[in-house]
Amino acid sequence: MAKTHITTSINGEPVEFLCEPNQSLLEVLRNTLGLTGTKEGCGTGDCGACSVTVDGRLVCSCLVLAVEAEGAEIATIEGMAQGETLHPLQRKFLEMAALQCGICTPGVLISARALLEKNPNPTETEVRFGLAGNLCRCTGYDKIVRAVMEAAAEMRETV
């Protein structure tokens, strides 16, 4: 089977790759491009560990075909910090211990950022529903919700 040539943008940088038509975006990110910050927890779109944004839209990259990346702008966890400066969500997650094992964390952070872009001042309930697609088995979600709300408050002040 001939591979397809894809031209895309990942975290603001131009990227080209070859992929099979049946390969997922997740597989290409991890195995072809070495961007292993995006995790695979289920491969069926149920856990959210592989969350990325495609043209600003939050998706499970395991459910997106790699060929769909053509001409798109993809954002992954690797692009969330600006150099040494962590995104406020990343910083609050560390300060407030919103992770234990950390495997769900990249996906949760990407989802939380997408939520705050749409709703900069969410209630606790809105945060809980906004992150309902991201399974975390360690934390019981308490510290995650608090960290997202703290980061949102800080981001509102600095706008």
Place this chain on the structure above:
Amino acid sequence: MNVVTDKLQVEDNKWIGTRTIRPDGADKVTGRASYAADNAMPGMIWGKVLRSPHAHARIRSIDTSKAEALPGVKAVVTAKDIVDFPIETSVMLGIQDMRWMCRNVMAREKALFHGHPIAAVAAINEEVAAAACALIVVDYEVLPHVIEIEDAIKPDAPILHDFAKFEGKPSNIAGTMTAKLGDVEAGFAEADIVVERTFRTRPIHQGYIEPQACTVSYSADGRATIWSSSQGQFMVRAMTSLLTGVPQSNIRAIPAEIGGGFGAKTIIYLEPVALLLSKKSGRPVKMVMTRDEVMRATGPTSGSFSTVKIGAKKDGTFVAAKGDFYIQAGCLPGGPLRGPVGCAFAPYDIPHVLSVGYDVVSNRSKVAAYRAPGAPLGAYAAECVIDEIAETLGMDPLEIRLKNTARSGTKAAYGATFTKVTFEETIESIQTHEHYKAPLDKNPRPGVKRGRGVASGFWYNAGGESSAQVNITEDGNVVVTTGHPDVGGSRASIANVAAELLGVDHGRVSVLIGDTASIGYSNLTGGSRVTFASAMVVTQSAEKVIGQLKERAAKIWKIDPEAVHWENGEARPAGPNAGQFPPLTLADLAARASETGGPIGAGVQLNTAGAEPGFATHVVDVEVDVDLGIIRVLRYTAAQDVGRALHPSYVEGQIQGGVVQGIGWALSEEYLYDSQGRLENAGFLDYRMPVCSDVPMIEAVMLEIPNPKHPQGVRGVGEAPIVPPLAAISNAVHDALGTRFYSLPMSPPKVLERLDQA
């Protein structure tokens, strides 16, 4: 919330007890942390497992020739490549019997569950490996299967193992365990009230988000390197060695970051298979389980079928307790009997106890440990019966518990005589908590009923083998290495301890997890033992380092080492020499290490002891939607004796995470099988773990009552939190509806069925 009841080593602490940033944190929020599936090697190929399509079948023959002939296939292994441990002789590694492990990683005489590994292939990519698996021809003789406990213990049940005998006859009861105290029948004769109930729970998966994965490279010189995520790199090395015949000295097991384990990663599935594939192919082999494989063929924890009977006097004093716990082992012996048998009645001072566990095999995947293995099953039954006794006697459910708490000197049926019991404090903490005192509107609106429930729990905790090395770098900073995978922030606690003892800034301490070649033997991350044990070995190592630093300063000052104090990260002359010399900092001493005797560092290897047990008491408010049958948790407060919270955030996190796992166990999680013995819900869509919108904030009340047997007062905290929720939620549902459920999960169909009957 943080209640400190003892001033031991608290007031002067600069780092212990503070919420520092975890040493591995930045890598985990930026995607740089390397988990098992993130590893890749030059020349690497991919391994895949062929799994049994039958729940129970004799394997007559396996023909791998077509698979081996497929272009791109590099190696095939079957059970004949795995070291055989004959049934006649038990070979134990910790609590794991290699007779069962060798049959679990690859089916030997029979396939014992749908998904049991039959063979494995390594090929140039996953697609070719999968295609090759499909070309393996297996001749099965399909046998009758049995899934549920109650079916498996019937006299005419299909028998899984000819070698298993119960009362002299072939049986699916592969073993028993008994804990006994006094004379239980005489005890019941003294009782004014006796309540006996039967309870059922379903198998629950540990539900870690990271599937099992490994990369193994076997070199031409017979040495192998394993990268995998587990709860113990030394377990990985030893078990892989036993199952492959490669000596431990030739295996280096490198722990990747672990994406959740909760007990399930205390055994292995892929590593020996990948090693043998790598040995045969001469290439590094990577294997990653799918979620379907994880659900179908790893873990879960046991389902249970239990009968608990408790007798009490009119004033609420317990006089006797009896428990029969039938515990699912999965397809091979080894269910967690010790949990229900030992823990169910342990929080209470009951003179007559008989607690018996039965290890029941059936055609399910072999169970693996899950957080306080088996203890929630026993506590579920016992704590619901206690609630019913309190209700019958018209007593407050916390009062009846307080009246019967185990105290110092109480002998538990499992054998221990408690030295310091802190159960009472957890009950009083809930009794006086604003949550327990707050009014609850039981009928807030039509179609909705609310209720409140309490329950308590016990877990043994554990010590065991641990190693640490503390080295001072040439520039005067600190590197701490331990041998324990960090499942939930243990590095943060260790950094606090090292910074505190050495008197240096937290940021100058690095905490690393060594591989099997770089640190001494360390037992599993499990049993709530890691922070307890590693803080102990790190403390002793740091004390040795401080001794060396004082000697170096004494040498420089030409005074007696006894006349040097170590304070705030500096050596200071003391006694008659006080003030004679300017202090020497860690950096000063590190810079002069060569001239004063060489590198500065020390390691300690210990079999740690003194892990006192953990007690917890929880209160929960629930709301039942009587039209939809949905039970929601509105408010949850969990009190626990945590000893000393070296890093309070990660202690709270253990409590909050354990509680939410308990909520899933009580309300939504279960394994569902079809009539052919195939798991029907092998994925996160149909196996319903709590999501963020399912749960409220979880208030963790940390009672800091220092463990006198630990240098910082640490007590294990990870497991006790999952013990009470099953009963606490059941008791709350009873308070809401006035009807009791005796089986879990209390899922919407089950709730509606009950409400329809009412």
